[in-house]
Amino acid sequence: MMDEDELLAVAGICLIKKLKVAKKTRRPQKCWIEKRATLSHINLIKELTNEPDDFRNYLRMDETTYRHLLDLVTPLIKRYDTVMKCSITPHERLSATLRFLATGRTYEDLKFSTCISKSALSNMIPETCDAIYRVLKQEYLKFPKTTADWKKIALDFQNRWNFPHCLGAVDGKHVQITAPPGSGSYYFNYKKTFSVVLMGIANANYEFIYCDVGTNGRVSDGGVIENTTFMKNLIANKLNIPEPEIVVSDEPPLHYVFVGDEAFAMRHDFLKPYNQREHDYEKRIFNYRLSRARRIIENSFGILANRFRIFHTRINLKVDNIDTVILACCALHNFLRRNSSNSYTPSDVFDFEDTSTGLVTPGLRTDSENL
Template sequence: MSSSDLDTDDFLSIAVALEEKKRKKRSKWSKSWLLKRNDFSHTNLLEELRLKEPQDWFNYLRMDEDTFLELLSMVTPIIEKKDTKLREAISPHQRLAATLRFLATGKSYEDLKFSTCISPQALGHIIPETCDAIYRVLKPHYLKFPSSVAEWKAIAQQFENKWQFPNCCGALDGKHISITPPHDSGSYYWNYKGFNSVVLLALANANYEFIMCDVGTNGRISDGGVLENTKFGDLLSEGKLNLPEPAKPENSSRILPYVFIGDEAFALRKHFLKPYSSKDLTKEHRIFNYRLSRGRRIIENVFGIMTSRFRIFSSPINLKIANIEKVVLACCILHNFLRRKCSASYLPPENVSNDIGLGIENLTIPDVMLGDVALQPLERTHTRNPPQEAKEVRNQFMAYFMEEGAVPWQDKSVGN
């Protein structure tokens, strides 16, 4: 019988038969060893560490037991599932522990299944869902964006007390996060460094904590335009951040506006300061750059601390873009949570320096904390012609640092 003798129904029947033949019948819904999760998973290991090696518990999940249990109680109402007649649900404890281990190690789902006894397919749902839950329950308490004059002033007071930079409302920076791009995305995520990425833009206070995080801008966008691609950038440009009115720093009669600080990747604005260009610097310019760098490096160090604790950033993240955003935001808010809940072990005091007497090139957190940081900096933008008002604000801060705001070690730090 030739193909011309077959009608549409015959072709359809043949296609269905071939498709059914291709399908492999599933004899069971899960591998037998995965059903023995209570025997083989890391749950038993965690119990042993809890009883005998609390420091190893901390290294395993990046937090101590009390902090883990507090976080578990917060996310359980969101991630808890009910048992069915066919199978027992994976417990919130197992879901949270698997997620924290994923963030801490950056292992693939296929690799993680051997320590969690959870299938890669299930992990593909559990981990993004748990990351989203972590962000949702912690955000109101640990990543609350300032909205009042009093809140901005409190942040500025910290910068003045700790880093001798008055009227500073935060240090801003952005990093490229390496990803495995979506299929058929072309060069949409390809950045100037030569790899695919999404950008994490963040603002930090003087206490090594995030106060704003924005993730998801594709790596191809001009790095100088990343800020303009965020809600924070819009509010800054429109003057809607509710910043305090210009005020006098302590022991000064000079009135200075409240500002944010960053590096050469961003444009100079009335409320955003960046260093003077490295060409033809006077001593006054070098001192301003040094003083700004002491405050600005806070956000650099926050990135360094976070990536040394959560190794998910050490290799390209191979997830859907929406899930990458959930993972990154979960790491950011966990950084703040752990910074407050178990600060002595998460960021030991001996690893934090006040940088007094150090030159600009030394204004980084010690290498023991940084490790092999995978986040890459934004590209330095070409020289722009900033508004005259912005130049005058920067000059006012420079004059303050040279006179009543001078610190004893700044001359030595910048050299002759």
């Protein structure tokens, strides 16, 4: 029999052999940093600066607007190099995030064009979306706070859409998602898909002034809005909405109102169309005028979904990250409406109404080429 020293020696020899075999069979690690220097889409973006239309199509904004956004978010997304590896630059983080929002591609697919690993993208993109929302919301997604703010919105609605005292068009949009594990039918909606609801309010210029997201798709639009801070403050009279004023002389003063479709409850400060079975001439005129104002929010959702094609996919992220992605897109929508409206929203994306016939031609918001 072998003594203790001999047993230890044999065990050591076996261990060395196993380590040699493991070293030979171990899969080599992918070095994304080395590949990124030559293969990343950053090089493509550099080339696209000479092709403004292609640059705009690729990142959904022109170079000047992109650089402005990059300056805004850099303090929140900049990471520092370590002795072990180089950090992913803010330029790489923002461009990858914008491409993700513009196309709705998966992390697994996106890693090949960005040369950033799937695990890094899964952390980086939600963080960058959060940074985009945080830096833009104060200026570009600001909710009106004063009576003067509300009156400016109402004046725009009256001048552009011939609906006096309108403070905003309200609607909900179902954003399709992949149902989270164990959620059952919690997110299952009447359209037979899984979704969360984006509740939005738009001003007369197709900009969101309020967004609430995250309610499961089983809840109706009327139920969703009842649980928003907007509706709670509206009911409690905390929004500084102007007092009723006379629009036409010798007529009673009219309330300032929000407008929505049949899904919402009627209030003195929230109007919806008359039931079609109750139509007479005056009610038809009212419904027509209300429809013109309400169509603004539908157009806004249409533009948002066409420019950020992630809304044409089933978003497969954690629910909290889905909310962050949606809010970032809404903030970007307003940011681009103000900074590059001619390229982001050319005139043909809006519905066109023939005032002589009342017929509406839908805007070109369903093209599939801008990917």
